[in-house]
Amino acid sequence: MEAGALQPAAVGTMSFEAALSRARDVVEAELRRALAGEDGPVARAMLYACEGGKGLRGFLVLEGARLHGLSESRAAPVAAAIEALHAYSLIHDDLPCMDDDDLRRGRPTVHRQWDEATAVLAGDALQSLAFELVARAPLPPEARATLVLTLAQAAGVRGMVGGQALDIAAETAPAPLTLDQITALQARKTGALITWSAAAGARMAGADTAPLLAYGDALGLAFQIADDLLDMEGDAATVGKATHKDAAAGKATFVSLLGLDAARSRANSLVQQACDALALYGAEADTLREAARFVTSRRK
Amino acid sequence: MEAGALQPAAVGTMSFEAALSRARDVVEAELRRALAGEDGPVARAMLYACEGGKGLRGFLVLEGARLHGLSESRAAPVAAAIEALHAYSLIHDDLPCMDDDDLRRGRPTVHRQWDEATAVLAGDALQSLAFELVARAPLPPEARATLVLTLAQAAGVRGMVGGQALDIAAETAPAPLTLDQITALQARKTGALITWSAAAGARMAGADTAPLLAYGDALGLAFQIADDLLDMEGDAATVGKATHKDAAAGKATFVSLLGLDAARSRANSLVQQACDALALYGAEADTLREAARFVTSRRK
Numbered sequence: 001m002e003a004g005a006l007q008p009a010a011v012g013t014m015s016f017e018a019a020l021s022r023a024r025d026v027v028e029a030e031l032r033r034a035l036a037g038e039d040g041p042v043a044r045a046m047l048y049a050c051e052g053g054k055g056l057r058g059f060l061v062l063e064g065a066r067l068h069g070l071s072e073s074r075a076a077p078v079a080a081a082i083e084a085l086h087a088y089s090l091i092h093d094d095l096p097c098m099d100d101d102d103l104r105r106g107r108p109t110v111h112r113q114w115d116e117a118t119a120v121l122a123g124d125a126l127q128s129l130a131f132e133l134v135a136r137a138p139l140p141p142e143a144r145a146t147l148v149l150t151l152a153q154a155a156g157v158r159g160m161v162g163g164q165a166l167d168i169a170a171e172t173a174p175a176p177l178t179l180d181q182i183t184a185l186q187a188r189k190t191g192a193l194i195t196w197s198a199a200a201g202a203r204m205a206g207a208d209t210a211p212l213l214a215y216g217d218a219l220g221l222a223f224q225i226a227d228d229l230l231d232m233e234g235d236a237a238t239v240g241k242a243t244h245k246d247a248a249a250g251k252a253t254f255v256s257l258l259g260l261d262a263a264r265s266r267a268n269s270l271v272q273q274a275c276d277a278l279a280l281y282g283a284e285a286d287t288l289r290e291a292a293r294f295v296t297s298r299r300k
Numbered sequence: 301m302e303a304g305a306l307q308p309a310a311v312g313t314m315s316f317e318a319a320l321s322r323a324r325d326v327v328e329a330e331l332r333r334a335l336a337g338e339d340g341p342v343a344r345a346m347l348y349a350c351e352g353g354k355g356l357r358g359f360l361v362l363e364g365a366r367l368h369g370l371s372e373s374r375a376a377p378v379a380a381a382i383e384a385l386h387a388y389s390l391i392h393d394d395l396p397c398m399d400d401d402d403l404r405r406g407r408p409t410v411h412r413q414w415d416e417a418t419a420v421l422a423g424d425a426l427q428s429l430a431f432e433l434v435a436r437a438p439l440p441p442e443a444r445a446t447l448v449l450t451l452a453q454a455a456g457v458r459g460m461v462g463g464q465a466l467d468i469a470a471e472t473a474p475a476p477l478t479l480d481q482i483t484a485l486q487a488r489k490t491g492a493l494i495t496w497s498a499a500a501g502a503r504m505a506g507a508d509t510a511p512l513l514a515y516g517d518a519l520g521l522a523f524q525i526a527d528d529l530l531d532m533e534g535d536a537a538t539v540g541k542a543t544h545k546d547a548a549a550g551k552a553t554f555v556s557l558l559g560l561d562a563a564r565s566r567a568n569s570l571v572q573q574a575c576d577a578l579a580l581y582g583a584e585a586d587t588l589r590e591a592a593r594f595v596t597s598r599r600k
Contacts, residue, residue, distance in 0.1 A: 041465070042457055046457065088424075097417045098417050116397035117398050123424070124423070124424075125461040127428070128427070129452070129456055132449060135445050135446075142441040148445070152431040153428075156432060158338065161428065166340075169341075
């Protein structure tokens with residue numbers, strides 16, 4: 001199916017805030033169902049780590065699916081999968097041997113709430129759960145296999161994990177990273193999963209992924225610049241995690257390289273780029289456009 | 301396809317030792333190809349962790365595929381996937397916050413050779429790689445989706461990770477585990493992946509998985525009892541990892557609960573059970589029968 005020849009959307013558009021809140025509920029219900037009957041510390045830590053986030057990635061999956069005429073119930077396991085995968089990455093990034101963070105989403109990190117072994121295992125099991133959820137979504141086998149393949153690539157050493165490795169290496173590098181290097185690093189560390197989430201609906205429908213991939217790439221980079229702005233301007237109580245860490249560590253960020261004003265302006269032009277990429281979808285994609293504006297205006 | 305109505309095997313049977321060695325080569329080539337061009341520490345640690353093992357799981361995949369008339373090249377990515385997943389589990393199990401081991405397969409563990417962050421990330425990326433390899437194997441989409449689903453279940457909180465969590469919890473439990481509890485724990489910790497490997501070939505072919513599942517279950521338990529025997533009787537130089545750890549830690553094992561002779565006899569009867577489960581396959585399954593005998597006679 002071409003992106004230009006859309007099926008009627010399964011449900012009408014709602015406001016971004018309503019759609020985001022709805023996506024969080026759908027994802028949480030799906031994860032609780034997936035872990036029903038498991039009551040050990042690892043399963044409890046898995047659910048804990050999935051709570052309290054914005055749910056942006058799950059929202060992107062559901063909204064992209066809706067744009068392609070797929071019902072919420074068919075897309076829900078895929079939305080839950082990306083939130084599970086994202087939560088795994090946060091648990092492991094927060095470990096003492098990585099970023100050593102005590103606070104995440106306004107609560108103790110998993111290794112502080114439980115212990116390091118539970119944190120490693122909960123992250124590991126969340127990654128497995130992500131692939132399990134995609135593999136048993138009520139979608140054609142070809143779509144499931146493609147979603148698994150692209151998710152694994154986005155998550156792995158050429159994607160998110162590779163970006164995190166570059167980020168850690170940068171801390172001990174002789175010179176701060178250049179703008180090109182940071183852009184490449186962030187495209188892997190945070191961009192890959194956001195882009196995957198945006199394009200998942202088109203993949204489910206076997207449609208052209210190009211518009212949503214372009215939207216996701218611009219959104220992902222805008223998201224990261226906004227994160228750097230929050231790290232510089234926010235306080236931990238509002239943001240829900242430690243702030244001013246990058247400056248304290250002498251790390252190059254979009255803000256340190258571009259300056260506050262230019263970073264803000266770059267983020268805004270990426271938002272415009274993201275919105276423009278959705279032209280083919282017309283007004284049906286307005287909620288995704290709102291999402292793009294949200295990522296640069298958020299306070300946490 | 302029914303297990304009773306087998307396609308002619310793609311290649312003839314070879315001796316177990318030759319087939320095991322061949323499987324190691326096939327897996328290594330597949331993993332090197334998958335990581336070609338990646339030369340950072342994480343990618344190097346991923347390959348390092350996949351080297352030097354017996355390669356039993358990859359062999360089981362290839363041999364099960366051969367039994368169902370599937371060529372080596374179609375099964376090779378799936379064989380590489382299970383070895384990647386197994387290697388990830390070893391890297392994370394060896395971490396200081398888990399079993400805290402310095403030696404694995406006769407070499408320093410990944411966190412000793414590099415550092416903990418690299419070990420966490422290499423394990424994480426190996427898990428992603430496992431699902432990537434299965435998802436892009438040259439097999440029908442339905443088979444790939446089923447293999448991903450069952451692998452994710454075998455690896456996750458209801459499978460391998462859950463077993464490892466039980467194992468860690470047992471260390472601080474007030475009473476040693478009973479035989480039933482250890483059997484259930486090991487069925488998840490080591491059994492789930494071995495059983496998955498054994499049944500993968502039938503899944504690839506869309507054939508009845510029951511005989512190979514029964515074979516895998518018996519083999520997995522025999523394997524674990526043999527491991528406990530090695531821990532009791534072996535020395536680290538031969539086994540390639542620390543031995544006598546369980547007794548030193550006061551942990552209940554098959555050997556501590558059954559005694560040496562009864563444990564050995566139980567392992568042997570499980571080997572017989574594994575061989576019997578292959579009756580439908582006739583002489584074509586002789587290499588798998590040799591494999592079952594091997595796991596209880598191995599010295600490492």
